Amino acid sequence: MEDRDVYLDYAATTPVDERVVEAMLPYYSEVWGNPNSLYRRGREAYTALESARERVVSAIGASHPNEIIFTAGGTESDNAALIGIVTRAKPAGGHVIVSAFEHHAVLEPAHFLEKSGYEVTYLAPRPEGYIEPDDLRVVLRDDTVLVSVMHGNNEIGTLQPIRALAEVAHDRGALFHTDASQTLGKVPFDVAELGVDAASFSGHKIYGPKGVGALYLKRGTPFAPMVRGGGQEFKKRSGTQNVAGAAGFATALDLMLAELPAESERLAELRNRVVEGITSIIENTVESATHPARLPNIAHLIIKGVEGEAMLLQLDAKGIAISTGSACSSGSLEPSHVLLSIGCPAELAHGSVRVSLGRYTSADDVEYFLEVFPPIVERLRAMSPLYEKMFGSTIK
Numbered sequence: 001m002e003d004r005d006v007y008l009d010y011a012a013t014t015p016v017d018e019r020v021v022e023a024m025l026p027y028y029s030e031v032w033g034n035p036n037s038l039y040r041r042g043r044e045a046y047t048a049l050e051s052a053r054e055r056v057v058s059a060i061g062a063s064h065p066n067e068i069i070f071t072a073g074g075t076e077s078d079n080a081a082l083i084g085i086v087t088r089a090k091p092a093g094g095h096v097i098v099s100a101f102e103h104h105a106v107l108e109p110a111h112f113l114e115k116s117g118y119e120v121t122y123l124a125p126r127p128e129g130y131i132e133p134d135d136l137r138v139v140l141r142d143d144t145v146l147v148s149v150m151h152g153n154n155e156i157g158t159l160q161p162i163r164a165l166a167e168v169a170h171d172r173g174a175l176f177h178t179d180a181s182q183t184l185g186k187v188p189f190d191v192a193e194l195g196v197d198a199a200s201f202s203g204h205k206i207y208g209p210k211g212v213g214a215l216y217l218k219r220g221t222p223f224a225p226m227v228r229g230g231g232q233e234f235k236k237r238s239g240t241q242n243v244a245g246a247a248g249f250a251t252a253l254d255l256m257l258a259e260l261p262a263e264s265e266r267l268a269e270l271r272n273r274v275v276e277g278i279t280s281i282i283e284n285t286v287e288s289a290t291h292p293a294r295l296p297n298i299a300h301l302i303i304k305g306v307e308g309e310a311m312l313l314q315l316d317a318k319g320i321a322i323s324t325g326s327a328c329s330s331g332s333l334e335p336s337h338v339l340l341s342i343g344c345p346a347e348l349a350h351g352s353v354r355v356s357l358g359r360y361t362s363a364d365d366v367e368y369f370l371e372v373f374p375p376i377v378e379r380l381r382a383m384s385p386l387y388e389k390m391f392g393s394t395i396k
């Protein structure tokens with residue numbers, strides 16, 4: 001039991017599926033040409049790259065290959081979308097709206113635009129964990145260039161009403177971008193159905209390689225490239241393409257879609273078991289967001305009166321990997337901006353855990369977690385002056 005290795009942090013990253021590795025290997029050995037060269041070796045690599053692009057086009061319901069730009073991941077796609085669209089559409093300045101609980105990959109380029117003379121509105125989600133289209137309507141202006149709202153939140157796991165939000169933005173003449181890094185392959189995602197102008201994707205959230213992603217840009221969307229050079233990727237992202245990465249991304253996406261219906265049902269059941277298990281066994285625990293539309297694989301809970309870091313480390317000692325809402329990637333102890341944005345008080349945000357499940361999570365893994373976690377919380381609460389202050393000294 002001490003040798004258990006239970007990974008419950010699939011929202012942070014996923015292992016590369018062996019089938020994806022297999023699909024990538026030829027492009028590191030036999031087919032290593034430059035896809036931009038005209039001789040046979042180059043054409044072989046080009047064919048592989050364009051086949052990967054075609055697969056992404058059809059997987060997300062795009063209408064043309066030049067709407068898909070391969071990038072170095074979700075962060076680059078978000079940066080390119082925000083900065084590339086806004087600076088080309090309104091070079092002299094204008095208004096941008098992003099939701100307040102976006103990933104830093106959207107928030108930081110938004111801050112950059114703000115420093116560059118654009119006005120940015122950080123639209124607050126409702127306490128349930130979603131962006132209400134009526135709230136968006138209120139903050140839209142005639143000079144709003146772009147609205148960016150993520151499809152699925154990477155911390156609390158709630159899904160956003162993208163189709164309705166995009167419609168509201170378009171009604172006022174604004175373009176619409178969505179960060180779909182967490183949702184691609186996990187819930188249905190179709191750019192035509194959702195009506196978005198741009199969307200970001202990341203390879204390593206779908207059992208593909210790290211450092212590979214894609215940006216969907218609807219034809220005709222104004223865009224200034226961030227990476228300039230040889231003009232690859234339709235002049236939108238220069239640099240010799242990562243053919244193996246593109247093949248890996250496309251294969252990973254195909255596998256996600258082939259397994260989506262059965263897998264999302266299986267994961268939702270396991271997720272519900274986690275939520276039900278924790279909230280029924282451990283008192284003073286609650287799900288962070290109540291919005292019913294959600295990713296099937298993310299459970300986010302507030303464990304009152306306990307430090308997230310402490311829970312994470314105690315679970316790590318038992319071979320379980322989870323994430324908390326108290327420390328962001330920089331290692332700071334700031335409470336998560338996502339939890340603060342939905343009105344969660346800082347002291348509660350510090351005591352939150354995110355359990356995210358995936359392809360290799362078994363029911364047995366979940367039961368092991370539910371067996372190990374309650375005594376950890378009980379022990380930490382017994383030592384916690386904060387818990388005593390909040391709920392009195394007795395545990396039960």
Ligand SMILES: *Cc1c(COP(=O)(O)O)cnc(C)c1O
Nearest residue numbers: 073074075103105154181182202
């Ligand atoms: C992981 C993630 C990103 C960043 O993607 P990278 O490929 O790691 O750069 C952006 N947005 C969301 C919502 C994510 O979950």
